[in-house]
Every structure is written in structure tokens, then in C-alpha cells.
Amino acid sequence: MFENPLNRLIRRLEVDTTALSQAEKDAILRLPMTIKEVGADQDIVREGDRPTQCCVVVEGFQCRYKMLLDGGRQILSFHVPGDMPDLQSLFLSTMDHSLGTLTPNRVALISHDALRELIRVQPALAERFWRESLIDAAIFREWITNVGSRDAYARLAHVICEFYVRLRAVGLTKDATFDFPITQTELADATGLSTVHVNRSIQQIRANGLIIWERGACTIPNLAALKEAAMFEPNYLHMREGNAAA
Amino acid sequence: MFENPLNRLIRRLEVDTTALSQAEKDAILRLPMTIKEVGADQDIVREGDRPTQCCVVVEGFQCRYKMLLDGGRQILSFHVPGDMPDLQSLFLSTMDHSLGTLTPNRVALISHDALRELIRVQPALAERFWRESLIDAAIFREWITNVGSRDAYARLAHVICEFYVRLRAVGLTKDATFDFPITQTELADATGLSTVHVNRSIQQIRANGLIIWERGACTIPNLAALKEAAMFEPNYLHMREGNAAA
DNA sequence: ACTTAGTAATAACATACGCTAAGCAAGGCG
DNA sequence: CGCCTTGCTTAGCGTATGTTATTACTAAGT
Structure with a gap:
């Protein structure tokens, strides 16, 4: 189904909006x-770089x-497969942050020139990509809210919830189970908490039966309950109702 | 100089990139x-709304x-004059947050239809507006860092620093002095702190001579010192060097 | 089989920050 | 002119979270 590495990207561009024309696809x-294959914990681009290409995640996980x-x-x-985590470099010449892998990755690199030509020939695609970067911004807004307003317990639950819902939207979940090869240190860096407190809070979340998480695989026995604990409202992901809802 | 209410917007679209053509302008x-004139503390759009127009700040301050x-x-x-705080509504139909005034405002409302027609006729302008929304996202990223990683003192200094630099970029500072009619409660909501702790920390910042802030007017006697206290690096604003530098 | 290194778990202690409450100043308004 | 509201300030106390350190577990490498 995903023979071409960009098929998942196409699927993403169609979420919650109209299908692409065949010519656009x-x-x-x-x-x-x-x-390109990239090992775990490698930088794709670094703060201060001036990239000349964009990266599409084909397989593996990344973070900014x-x-x-x-x-x-x-x-x-x-970032999960189908994402273009440094799409912004197309118009913001200097990176204000870094992009790196969390796990071994397969990525597709596309030159800025090719992307510019693409949106010149298919102007409607510009709006699709623009929209992607707006959803990106919407997620950042939610993260501000997450670190600014939620306690450790809800904050971690929220990160897990979002990860799950986004994975599901690209077909990378098996029922309530998904790959979650994120270390507690990485969760700490994402939530603005110490590793010790991440550990404490994760154990609470586990003890309350909201997640089963071992050796990089996570299961959510009761999504509604996890969502409630996280105060998770999927509207900010701007997905079609069927994808975002329980 | 700013006889047309959109002149400041045009100036913004030209920051750190090439000038607009006369036809584009x-x-x-x-x-x-x-x-439209809007009083203080009024909502422009609310979470859940499906706007059909975008708002340009002409005078006054807003927040999302x-x-x-x-x-x-x-x-x-x-948000300061020249900003289009709900530009994203052009492609994300449902608001995932609210936009409101902090002070009395003069705003310009432009229909989505008119904006779509504008970028159809002048496709290069689409990239300018797209770029604006990317800078928007860059600021969100910095705010995640702010609330996630900085202590109260630096966090508040950072918000003030950013406010000053952005105001200066649109010509709304008088040397080191600028309008700062933000309440401590609003600062608390922006930084994820309690009002009491905002008060404590602001007084420290004052005591250290980093700001003079009374009755809605703020002066920064030593910008370099404030920047250092805030760990403020203006690169994320993607302004021309001359605007962002000390 | 024995390191080595990364990750997770736990404990003891420290602190930045939150919460509640109360007083005070300044501006709007009848 | 006094009231009322809003915002700022200060105090006292509580707690969520940070810090440092130690141990155990697992997987990979030699």
C-alpha cells in the first residue's frame, strides 16, 4: 500500500480536506x-543551518x-512517518532549532528547488503544504498549554495521547497498541520535567491502568480514560472527526 | 507614513526578505x-468558531x-500592530483557540474570499503570508522553550524582551521605552505562573534595574543585560539583523 | 562469560513555586 | 465625595517538582 515512500505524505495532505487530484498526486x-537511512540520535539539521532540502519521515521517529x-x-x-518536520526551511532560511532522530530512520530528502517547482506547477498544493505547517503551529500551541498549564501527570498523559492519535491517523497503530520507543529522559525534555519526576508520574499512570508500556510498545486499554486524565481535546490536530475521535 | 491601515502589514511582509513589487503592494x-474599533478584553474570535475573515491589528494589543x-x-x-493573528483561519476552518484584545483596538477585517483572490492574482504573496505563519510557529516554539525550560525570572524577562523587539520592528518604540499595558495576571497566564509569583519575580527584575515599568509604560535601561537574564536569542523572530540585534 | 553503557527505579532531601488571604493604591462612577 | 472595582503588593504556609545519589535491569560488544 505504501510502496512509494511519499504515499503516506499524500495521505496526510488529504486529512480533513478534499482529495488530491491525480495530477497533483x-x-x-x-x-x-x-x-537515506539514518541511525538513532542523529541530527538531520541543526540550529543555525541553512538547509537546501526538506526531510520527509518515511520510517522511524524524530523530534525537533x-x-x-x-x-x-x-x-x-x-514526528512520525508522513511528517515533513523541516518544511519551514523552505521559507525561513536559517534553522532556529534542530531536528534529530529518536530511532533509526528512513527519510526522503527533497530539494527546496524541487518543492518550489512543485508548487509553481500545482499552486493548489502550496495551500496543502501551507496547511500542514499551520497544523504544526497548532500542535505547538497545544504544547505551550501542556507545559504551561497541566501538572506532570496530565502533561505526560497528553503527550502519549497525542502520539497515539497521530500514529493512528497514518495507520501505524494495531488496535490500542503502538510503538513508543521514547525514553523517560526524552519525555522529560519534552515536558519540561525532571527524569525522576517523569518516572514517578509514569508509574502513577501505569498504576491507574491508563497505559501498559514495556520495551518500547505501549497499549492504551481505555482511551477515553486516558484522554480525560490528559484533558486531551483532539480538535487542535485538525483531523477528520473519524480519525481524531475515540 | 502609515496612512493606510495595512501599511504596517506591508512593512512586516518585507522584513528579512526582498521588497514587495509595486503591483503587490x-x-x-x-x-x-x-x-472596526474594539474595546479592551473583547474576543475577536473564539475557539470553535469558523471565521470567514481575517483580522489585522492596526492599533492596540491582542493575545491568543x-x-x-x-x-x-x-x-x-x-500581538502588536501589523500582525494577522488569525491568518491560519484561512486554511484551518475551525478555531482551536481564541483571539481577544488586551487593550482597546483598531482592527482591519478582510474576508477570506478577498485574501484567496489576492494570492491567486499575486501568487508570490502567498509565500509572504505563508512565511508570516511560519514565523508565528517559530515564536510558539520559543514559548514552549520558555515555559518548559526557564525559571520564573528568565521567563518573564524573555516575554518582555520579545515584546520590545517586536514592537521596535514595527516602529512602536521610543528609544528604550514602549507601551506595556499588560497586567500581571495576563503575564501569569502567558508564562504559566501564579500572579503572586509573577509579582515576586517582576520585583526582582525591577530591583536588578533591568526594567522600569510603571503605569503601562516600560523602559529597558540596558537591553544587553535584560537579554542575558532572559537568555533571549532573537534568531527565532527571523528579522533582519538590524532589527533583531541590540 | 564479562564488561560496558544506557535506561529505569527508588530514596532522601531541597526548593521554587502555588495557594489563600488580606491590605493598599488608583481610577471610574453614581 | 464615598463607593466599588481592578490591579498590585506582601505574608505565611503547603506542595509539586527538582536534585543528587545508589541500585538494578537489559541489551550489546568483546
Whole structure:
């Protein structure tokens, strides 16, 4: 089903809006690209870089982050297959943050030139990609709310909830189970908590039966309950009702 | 200089990139719009709304925010003249947050139809507006970092720093002084702190001579010092060096 | 089989920040 | 002119979360 590495991207561009025309799909599938395998914990681009290409996640997980002066890091978002985490570099020449892998990845690299040509030939696609970057921003807004307003318990539940719902939208869940190869340290960097407190809170979440999480695989026995604990409202993901709802 | 209410917007679209063509400028200035006066603390659009127009701030300050289940609110961003705080509604039909005034405002309302027609006729303008929404997202990223990684003192200093730099970029500062009619409660909602702790921390910032802030006017005697306290790096604003630098 | 290194779990202690409450100043308004 | 509201300030106390450290577990490497 996903023989072409960009098929998942196409599927994403159609979420909660009209289907792409065949000509538009073809134009995307014909994009010149480089497929690359990248190990875990490698940077794709770094703060200060001036990229000349964009990255599409084909397989594996990535995150965007900023390094702090005191050596800490703030994770800004997680990325799953189908995402274009550095799409913004098309119009913001200098990276204001870094993009790296969390696990081994397969990525597709597409030059800015090819993307510019694509949206010149198919102007309607520009709006699709623009829309993607607006959803990106919507997720950032929710993360501000998450770190700014929720306690550790809800904050972690929220991150897990979002991860699950986004994975499900690209068909990467098996019922209530999904890959979650994220370390507690990474969760700490994403939520602005210490690793110790992440551990404490995760155990509470586990003890309350909201998640079963072992060796990189996570199951959500009762999604409604987890959502409630997380105060998770999927509207900010701007997916079609069927994808975002329980 | 700013006789047309959209002149400041045009100036913004040219920051850190090439100048607009005369035809592009004319197309923007000819946009059909409604000028409206709005009182302080009024909503422009609310979470759940499906707007049919976008708002340009002509005069006054606005903020975007989310209401929480427990009655609290998280402020997501501040907006100054020249901003289009709900530009995203052009492609995300349902608002995932609210937009409201902090002070009395003059706003220009432009229908989505007119904006779509504008970018159809002047496709290069689509990229300018797209770019604006990418900078918007960059600011959200910095706010995640702010609430996730900085202590109260730096967090507040950072918000003030950003406010000043953004105001200066649109010519709304007088040397080191600028309008800052934000209440401590609003600062608390923006930083995820309690009002009491905002008060404590602001007084420290004052005591250290980093700001002089009385009756809605703020002065920064030593911008370099404030930036350092805030760990403020203006790169995320993607302004031209001359605007962002000290 | 024995490291080595990453990750997770737990404990003891420290603190930045939240909460409740009360007083005070300044501006709007009858 | 006094009231009322809004915002700012200060105090006292509680707690969610941070810090440092130790131990155990697992997987990978030699």
C-alpha cells in the first residue's frame, strides 16, 4: 500500500480536506528525492543551518528540539512517518532549532528547488503544504498549554495521547497498541520535567491502568480514560472527526 | 507614513526578505476591508468558531489564548500592530483557540474570499503570508522553550524582551521605552505562573534595574543585560539583523 | 562469560513555586 | 465625595517538582 515512500505524505495532505487530484498526486510521486537511512540520535539539521532540502519521515521517529545554554534541551515536537518536520526551511532560511532522530530512520530528502517547482506547477498544493505547517503551529500551541498549564501527570498523559492519535491517523497503530520507543529522559525534555519526576508520574499512570508500556510498545486499554486524565481535546490536530475521535 | 491601515502589514511582509513589487503592494492596499474599533478584553474570535475573515491589528494589543477546563487560561502569544493573528483561519476552518484584545483596538477585517483572490492574482504573496505563519510557529516554539525550560525570572524577562523587539520592528518604540499595558495576571497566564509569583519575580527584575515599568509604560535601561537574564536569542523572530540585534 | 553503557527505579532531601488571604493604591462612577 | 472595582503588593504556609545519589535491569560488544 505504501510502496512509494511519499504515499503516506499524500495521505496526510488529504486529512480533513478534499482529495488530491491525480495530477497533483503524480506530481508529488515524481518528486526527485534521495532516500537515506539514518541511525538513532542523529541530527538531520541543526540550529543555525541553512538547509537546501526538506526531510520527509518515511520510517522511524524524530523530534525537533532546542539546546539551552545550561546544557539542557527542550523537545518541541515529535514526528512520525508522513511528517515533513523541516518544511519551514523552505521559507525561513536559517534553522532556529534542530531536528534529530529518536530511532533509526528512513527519510526522503527533497530539494527546496524541487518543492518550489512543485508548487509553481500545482499552486493548489502550496495551500496543502501551507496547511500542514499551520497544523504544526497548532500542535505547538497545544504544547505551550501542556507545559504551561497541566501538572506532570496530565502533561505526560497528553503527550502519549497525542502520539497515539497521530500514529493512528497514518495507520501505524494495531488496535490500542503502538510503538513508543521514547525514553523517560526524552519525555522529560519534552515536558519540561525532571527524569525522576517523569518516572514517578509514569508509574502513577501505569498504576491507574491508563497505559501498559514495556520495551518500547505501549497499549492504551481505555482511551477515553486516558484522554480525560490528559484533558486531551483532539480538535487542535485538525483531523477528520473519524480519525481524531475515540 | 502609515496612512493606510495595512501599511504596517506591508512593512512586516518585507522584513528579512526582498521588497514587495509595486503591483503587490497595490493589490494589498486595495483589499476590501472593514475597519472596526474594539474595546479592551473583547474576543475577536473564539475557539470553535469558523471565521470567514481575517483580522489585522492596526492599533492596540491582542493575545491568543486557550481556556482550560478548570477555568484557567493559557495565553499563547501577544500581538502588536501589523500582525494577522488569525491568518491560519484561512486554511484551518475551525478555531482551536481564541483571539481577544488586551487593550482597546483598531482592527482591519478582510474576508477570506478577498485574501484567496489576492494570492491567486499575486501568487508570490502567498509565500509572504505563508512565511508570516511560519514565523508565528517559530515564536510558539520559543514559548514552549520558555515555559518548559526557564525559571520564573528568565521567563518573564524573555516575554518582555520579545515584546520590545517586536514592537521596535514595527516602529512602536521610543528609544528604550514602549507601551506595556499588560497586567500581571495576563503575564501569569502567558508564562504559566501564579500572579503572586509573577509579582515576586517582576520585583526582582525591577530591583536588578533591568526594567522600569510603571503605569503601562516600560523602559529597558540596558537591553544587553535584560537579554542575558532572559537568555533571549532573537534568531527565532527571523528579522533582519538590524532589527533583531541590540 | 564479562564488561560496558544506557535506561529505569527508588530514596532522601531541597526548593521554587502555588495557594489563600488580606491590605493598599488608583481610577471610574453614581 | 464615598463607593466599588481592578490591579498590585506582601505574608505565611503547603506542595509539586527538582536534585543528587545508589541500585538494578537489559541489551550489546568483546
